[in-house]
Amino acid sequence: MRDVISLVHYTTDIDAFMQAGDIRKTYFPEPYPVTTTVQVERLYHPELLIEITAVAEIPLARFRRPSPHA
Secondary structure, three states, X not given: OOOEEEEEEEEOOHHHXXXXXXXXXHHOXXXXXXXXXXXXXXXXXXXXXXXXXXXXXXXXXXXXXXXXXX
């Protein structure tokens, strides 16, 4: 989770989402990822209340390409 630099929350009920508090503190160390929250009419799966998109940047020193034989 330390490599996550950006989050976008898509929610069908922004008031309920905001009542949950700042959940980033549970999963991410400071500095927290840049976060955008967007209210939408519905999500692809209607039973869902939230969808989260995350973008991570892996430092080159830790980046490893997958083996072509895997």
